[in-house]
Amino acid sequence: MANTSNTVPFNTPCVTGMEIDYLRKALQSDQLSGDGPFTKICEAWFERHLGCVRALMGPSCTAALEMSAMLVGIEPGDEVIMPSYTFSSTANAFVLRGAQIVFVDVEPRTMNIDAELIEAAITDKTKAIVVVHYAGVCCDMAGICEIAENHDLFVVEDAAQALGASYQGKPVGGHGHLSAFSFHDTKNLTAGGEGGMLCINRPEFVEQAEILREKGTDRSKFFRGQVDKYSWVDAGYCYLPSELQAAYLACQLDRLQAITDSRIKTWQAYDRALAAFPDSSRPVPVDYENRRHNAHIYYFKCRDLEQRTQLIDHMKRHGANPVFHYVPLHSAPAGLNFGRFHGQDRYTTRESERLVRLPLWYNMPADDRQKVIDAFLSFPWS
């Protein structure tokens, strides 16, 4: 997208140029409501690529997380373990079911939950572990799934940022019991502004998930001819996307590789420009240990909060718009109310205060990228 203002924005929603053809096709069909042809195309794409038993498209990742909390049967008093360095939705979905959130520290190199600290946070009330693949870098899923299995816990993946990333050669989102993706327009792919996908990796959740999403009815079964009329069978929501959202997403799924490659190109240009800074100040490389990320975020860790504030101010004065990220949930008003931090907060607060994200989007012009790099490097570092 051409940038007409003088400031390089932090994000520009992904538009490949072909979306209009898919939208036109949806407009010419006789269905714009959910579960039409484009919704099915998107869901089939996830089932094929992730190998999940069922994918259900919905209005947001938040809605997919809410469905996850219901599917794993969260009840008041249950505890759910997750990182504090995440978006409100990750915790909110479980809080809505009455869960107490137990926050665990992150590992500074990836900003993901530290798998080594999970076991100590488990109590007889723990029901699930919710992981967040920050910046599209997959968590240590082998370790986490093993802990969950040993303690009979569910694993839910908040894969909002991780579409197109992989772990041990397998796409991210296929490792836990359930995973949730976002197509908000700040993510790598968008469904025209808002959208989400719930991926179900265990067959026992499928029927209940379809009912929850379809206003508590067995309408999905009816359309497959498994029942001869549909009725209200349980409590439920309306978590269906519009066919226009699905058409937009279908276009981008067809171009996932090109979108990811374009982001990686910008990401790597930043990383080369910042190569003189220590590894601990920069995100992990695209290929890191047994995982490959999707260039969702390029971040830099300043010395401290004060330097970060000065850097953001400096870069804004030089025409670039970097932004910081999460205020840890355990220190937010709702986090204090609904959760507790288990163990010591060695890294969550300190590292989050140092972190700043550089502008990055699909097809970012080289001029804009250079402007960001120049603004960054002209900061009085020493």
Ligand SMILES: *Cc1c(COP(=O)(O)O)cnc(C)c1O
């Ligand atoms: C974006 C994001 C969400 C929320 O996604 P929506 O589709 O806007 O509901 C949840 N968790 C994380 C980690 C995110 O980055």
